[in-house]
Each structure stands twice: as C-alpha cells, then as structure tokens.
Amino acid sequence: MSEIKLQPASTGIKGTLSVPGDKSISHRSIIFSALAEGTSHISNFLTGEDCLRTVQAFREFGVEIKQEGTNVTVQGKGLDALRAPVNPIYFGNSGTTARLMSGVLSALPLFSTAYGDPSLSKRPMDRVVEPLSEMGAEITGREKGKFLPLAFNGQKLRGATIEMKVKSAQVKSALLLAGMLAEGETVIYEKGITRNHTEMLMSQYGISLDKQGNKLTISGNQQPQASNLTVPGDISSAAFFIVAAAITPNSSISIENVGLNPTRDGIITALKKMGAHIEVDQVEKVGHEPVGRVYVKTSELKGCTFEGELIPNLIDEIPILALAATQAEGTTYIKDAKELRVKETDRIEAVVTNLRKLGAEVEPTEDGMIISGKNKLTGGSVDSYGDHRIGMMGAIASLITEGTVLIQDKECINISYPNFFDHLKKVCK
Numbered sequence: 001m002s003e004i005k006l007q008p009a010s011t012g013i014k015g016t017l018s019v020p021g022d023k024s025i026s027h028r029s030i031i032f033s034a035l036a037e038g039t040s041h042i043s044n045f046l047t048g049e050d051c052l053r054t055v056q057a058f059r060e061f062g063v064e065i066k067q068e069g070t071n072v073t074v075q076g077k078g079l080d081a082l083r084a085p086v087n088p089i090y091f092g093n094s095g096t097t098a099r100l101m102s103g104v105l106s107a108l109p110l111f112s113t114a115y116g117d118p119s120l121s122k123r124p125m126d127r128v129v130e131p132l133s134e135m136g137a138e139i140t141g142r143e144k145g146k147f148l149p150l151a152f153n154g155q156k157l158r159g160a161t162i163e164m165k166v167k168s169a170q171v172k173s174a175l176l177l178a179g180m181l182a183e184g185e186t187v188i189y190e191k192g193i194t195r196n197h198t199e200m201l202m203s204q205y206g207i208s209l210d211k212q213g214n215k216l217t218i219s220g221n222q223q224p225q226a227s228n229l230t231v232p233g234d235i236s237s238a239a240f241f242i243v244a245a246a247i248t249p250n251s252s253i254s255i256e257n258v259g260l261n262p263t264r265d266g267i268i269t270a271l272k273k274m275g276a277h278i279e280v281d282q283v284e285k286v287g288h289e290p291v292g293r294v295y296v297k298t299s300e301l302k303g304c305t306f307e308g309e310l311i312p313n314l315i316d317e318i319p320i321l322a323l324a325a326t327q328a329e330g331t332t333y334i335k336d337a338k339e340l341r342v343k344e345t346d347r348i349e350a351v352v353t354n355l356r357k358l359g360a361e362v363e364p365t366e367d368g369m370i371i372s373g374k375n376k377l378t379g380g381s382v383d384s385y386g387d388h389r390i391g392m393m394g395a396i397a398s399l400i401t402e403g404t405v406l407i408q409d410k411e412c413i414n415i416s417y418p419n420f421f422d423h424l425k426k427v428c429k
C-alpha cells in the first residue's frame with residue numbers, strides 16, 4: 001500500500017478533460033456481450049479493476065474476450081457454449097460484479113463458486129440471494145448466503161413476482177438478468193427509481209422488457225444478440241473534477257463526453273441547487289444514453305438539504321458532495337442515504353472521519369450527515385480505507401487545504417479511475 005502527498009493548488013484548476021468510461025455500463029456491456037450470440041465490440045471501456053473482474057469472470061466460463069486498452073472484443077457464442085469454471089471466481093472489490101453475476105450464475109445450468117476481497121466479503125449479498133431464491137435459485141454461502149463466498153448450483157429458474165426491498169440498481173439488474181434466462185415471466189416492483197442502464201442495454205442487445213411506472217416485466221428464455229457499443233464517460237468520475245472546479249478559486253474546466261442519463265445526473269442537480277455555475281451542452285445520444293459536455297467554474301455555494309428520490313441518483317457522489325458542502329455557506333443535510341453504510345466502506349463514517357481530520361465540521365446521522373460550512377480546511381492525513389471514492393475525495397480536498405494532504409492507500413483509486421492522478425496533474429498546471 002502506498003501513499004501520496006498532495007500540495008494545495010497554487011492557482012485555480014483549468015482545462016479540458018475526458019473522463020474514463022462509465023463503470024456501471026462497462027460491467028453490463030461485458031455481461032450482455034458474453035451471454036450474446038456473435039461478436040461485440042465495446043469502445044471506451046473502463047479498464048478500472050472492478051470492470052476487469054467482470055471480464056475475468058466470463059473468461060472463467062470460457063468466453064473469449066480480447067482487451068486492448070479501452071477497446072474490448074467479446075466473441076459471444078451464446079448461452080449454451082458457456083462451461084462451468086474449474087476454479088472459484090474472484091469478484092475482488094466489486095459489488096456490481098457480485099450482485100449482477102449472482103443473477104446470471106444462479107440461472108445458468110452450471111456450478112460455480114465466487115469470493116471477494118475483505119471489503120466485498122462484508123457487504124450484504126442476501127439482498128440478491130433472497131429474491132433469486134424466490135425464482136428457485138440454489139445459492140449457498142457464508143451465514144446462509146448473507147455474505148461471500150457463495151456457491152451457485154445453477155439451473156433453469158422460474159419466473160416470479162418480486163417486490164424489491166431495497167432501492168438498488170444492482171439487485172434490480174440481477175433479477176432482470178435472471179428473469180431473462182428463466183422459464184416464464186418475471187415481474188419486478190422497484191422500490192424507487194435507480195439507474196436504468198440494464199434496461200437500456202437490454203433493448204440494445206435485443207431483449208424485450210416492459211416498464212410501466214415501477215413495474216418491470218420480462219419474459220424468460222431470451223438470448224441476447226451481439227451489439228457494438230461506445231461507453232459514455234462516467235459522471236461519477238466527472239463529479240470529482242466538477243466539484244474541484246466549483247470549490248477551487250480561479251477555476252474553470254470542461255469535461256467532455258460525460259454520460260448524462262437522468263437516473264445518474266443528480267450531482268449536477270444538487271450542485272446547481274447549491275448555486276454552482278454549471279452548464280451542460282453538446283448533448284447527443286450515444287446508443288441509448290445521453291452524453292454531453294459539462295462546463296463548471298468557481299462558485300459561491302450555499303448549504304442545502306438532499307433527500308428522498310434524489311439520493312439513489314447521486315449515491316456514489318455523496319462523498320464528493322460532502323466535500324463541496326464544507327465550502328458552502330450554511331448547513332447541508334444529507335438524508336435517506338443509509339445505503340452508504342454498506343458500500344466499499346461505511347461511507348458515512350469514512351467521510352465524516354476524514355473531513356474532520358481536514359478541519360471540517362461534520363456530524364454523522366444514521367442515514368446521512370450534517371455538514372456545517374463554510375470552513376477553511378487545514379490539511380492532514382486521509383485514510384481511503386481502500387475505498388476509491390474516499391481516496392479521490394481526499395485528493396480533491398487537497399486543492400483547497402492550507403497544508404498538504406497525505407492520502408493513504410492511493411492504489412484503490414484504480415478501481416474506478418485508473419488515470420485519476422494524471423488528470424489531477426493536468427488540470428493543476
């Protein structure tokens with residue numbers, strides 16, 4: 001594990017960036033391409049460690065996947081060509097791989113086992129194991145399938161009607177994938193709106209699906225067909241530089257090719273509500289996803305309350321939003337975000353501990369936090385706790401601190417943003 005010492009920005013941050021491909025869409029592009037019949041080409045694929053876990057998982061099932069930088073070619077041979085892996089599959093740190101693959105692995109007539117790193121091994125898997133069991137899935141695992149490692153006695157599942165208990169795109173996607181492979185019809189009632197990339201990609205890969213309000217209906221025995229895809233830039237990665245420009249004096253940056261799916265753009269809504277100068281233009285559709293340019297400059301921010309339906313729309317951006325709130329005039333309340341407690345770390349505790357170390361005034365609550373602004377941050381040591389988004393929050397904080405910031409375990413940032421430090425250097429010139 002290595003650390004990095006970052007100096008405060010001597011001038012504002014400036015320039016143009018193109019952030020790496022979207023993590024959620026990259027995972028899904030591999031899943032659909034690997035299950036498909038025919039050759040799929042994916043460009044602007046995220047080469048972060050998490051997405052490479054999904055690639056590796058399908059290689060273990062005998063799928064030929066060629067990766068050259070951000071271009072990936074998947075030789076899909078259809079569902080019947082997949083063979084049982086000999087070794088346990090390693091999901092690493094990736095919740096998305098673990099949850100989505102659980103839907104696939106329980107529904108294919110193959111036996112497989114999977115495990116994760118220490119962080120993923122603590123994250124709840126019963127949220128997928130229980131509803132999949134209602135479809136006939138045979139999954140066993142530690143503490144009755146609550147945690148990894150899991151074993152999948154894969155078989156033909158039967159369609160079922162499932163009422164989701166958590167607002168989670170990962171759970172919804174696991175059920176949609178299982179439903180696509182099952183016998184009969186599956187009906188899923190979502191608890192709230194969550195990212196819809198699985199639904200978008202199902203349409204792209206020739207899978208039919210009906211959505212009426214919060215009710216999703218999918219018929220079984222569907223075989224995806226190969227497709228070519230360009231992955232939009234990840235708004236969750238862009239968020240770090242959007243906030244950086246908003247809170248650092250004398251700054252302005254443009255971020256090109258940012259995915260702007262309305263189920264993902266809550267960070268822009270939230271920052272605009274705080275008074276940030278953000279402009280979005282050049283919006284076009286790339287496949288089924290809207291993509292555009294985001295321009296942002298130094299802004300006077302004011303404290304706000306964020307809660308309810310907005311939360312799933314910016315769930316991964318809450319650490320960086322909390323940093324923005326330390327620079328806002330007045331108090332910011334983040335509510336309804338209990339899910340943060342079961343991410344790569346307990347992100348409520350991790351954000352509060354680290355921002356306090358840097359001199360901010362933050363109080364944890366059961367389902368969020370209360371941030372008092374506006375505070376000059378001092379500098380100090382930030383422990384990423386192996387969580388990429390916590391590490392990046394600390395690195396962006398260093399732009400506005402009085403002293404240096406030491407980030408411990410900086411490698412974890414490779415999970416979602418492998419060239420993060422190059423981009424930071426580029427905009428700091």
Ligand SMILES: O=C(O)C1=C[C@@H](OP(=O)(O)O)[C@@H](O)[C@H](O)C1
Pocket residue numbers: 023024025096167168169170171173195315316339
């Ligand atoms: O479906 C996805 O790709 C994701 C959904 C979210 O998790 P939940 O479904 O647990 O909310 C998010 O936090 C994660 O980074 C990616």
Ligand SMILES: C=C(OP(=O)(O)O)C(=O)O
Pocket residue numbers: 023050093094095096097316343344389416
């Ligand atoms: C929570 C995250 O990812 P995952 O659930 O896939 O580990 C994230 O990227 O912030």
